[in-house]
Amino acid sequence: MTVPYLMEDQREAGRLVAKVDADAWVHTYLDPVLPQTPGARVLDVGAGPGHIAEAVLRARSAAQVVAFDGNPERLASGGPDGAGPLRRSGDARALPFDDGSFDVVYSRLMLQYIAERDxxxxxxxRVTRPGGTVVLFDLDGQLIWHDPLGPELSALLEPVTTALTAAGFDPHTGRRLYGLAHRTGLTDLDVRVDPYHLIAGRIDPVQRSQWELKLDIARPLLARALGSPQAAQEAVDAFLAHLDSEETLTYSVAFTVTGRRV
Ligand SMILES: C[S@@+](CC[C@H](N)C(=O)[O-])C[C@H]1O[C@@H](n2cnc3c(N)ncnc32)[C@H](O)[C@@H]1O
Incomplete structure (x- = not known):
């Protein structure tokens, strides 16, 4: 069974892999908390095709790494079970693992899509062992922080963000991670914030094609939010024109909250 996901599309696995240097991400955000101990157990929640989990295995070849995602086909597209990380599917809101099963549990860019992120x-x-580590990584401002934000783009963004919110997406998930982790009872919380999107002036061709794909995958939602496929096309054109302008800045930030399970 596939857990509903706003960006569901055959092309999503390829999009996710293309937009991150997984080894660099693991080096920056996970390496400090990944145990050196052989057999250390690590869980990636909302793993997509498992590209980040594979990078964890490259960093700690003796670890037992599980890539977990709501879409079994996307997971399988990353490779067969047994080669690389173990691949398991299900719902992050009811993880099919015993209490205290893992030394490190992390989630990258999933929580923003789940209304019940708490x-x-x-x-x-729960599935982290006492003394183990939870790492939460998510964005703040994606899609909505631009300068200048002209009336045309503003008029388009309003109904789109309303529709996204109704579908459970929160563009300010990043800033909420600290409070969520605190209320969950995680301790020794460490908060870090880094630039994520940063497009000053004309967007480069690689990033532009990534945005084109993202907007194309989001096209059904845009059409529903704006009333018609034609209105969705006009919104895509206006957004890409904004990214193509020498005069505009678009940005978002990524929050990383690391905590210890008591
Ligand atoms: C934006 S992708 C992030 C993938 C990967 N973590 C990365 O950083 O590239 C979000 C992933 O979360 C998964 N997802 C969304 N809601 C989920 C849920 N309730 N349970 C499990 N996975 C879920 C989706 O299937 C999708 O693969």
């Missing part, structure tokens, strides 16, 4: 974080904490 439940998912509580589940992540």
């Amino acid at each position: 439940v998912a974080i509580a589940e992540m904490a």
Whole structure:
């Protein structure tokens, strides 16, 4: 069974892999908390095709790494079970693992899509062993922070963000991670914030094609939010024109909250 996901599309696995240097991400955000101990157990929640979990295995070849996602086909597209990380599917809001099964549990860019993110974080904490580490990584401002934000783009963004919110998406998930982790009872919280999107002036061709794909995958939602496929096309054109302008800045930030399970 596939857990509903706003960006569901055959092309989503390829999009996710293309937009991150997984080894660099693991080096920056996970390496400090990944145990050196052989057999250390690590869980990636909302793993997509498992590209980040594979990088964890490259960093700690003796670890037992599980890539977990709501879409079994996307997971399988990353490779067969047994080669690389173990691949398991299900719902992050009811993880199919025993209490205290993992030394490190992390989630990258999933929580923003789940309205019940408090439940998912509580589940992540539950399956982490006492003394183990939970790492939450998510964005703040994606899609909505631009300068200048002209009236045309503003008029388009309003109904789209309303529709996204109704579908459970929160563009300010990043800033909420600290409070969510605190309320879950995680301790020794460490908060870090880094630039994520940063497009000053004309967007480069690689990033532009990534945005084109993202907007194309989001096209059904845009059409529903704006009333017609034609209105969705006009919104895509206006957004890409904004990114193509020498005069505009678009940005978002990524929050990383690391905590210890008591
Ligand atoms: C934006 S992708 C992030 C993938 C990967 N973590 C990365 O950083 O590239 C979000 C992933 O979360 C998964 N997802 C969304 N809601 C989920 C849920 N309730 N349970 C499990 N996975 C879920 C989706 O299937 C999707 O693969």
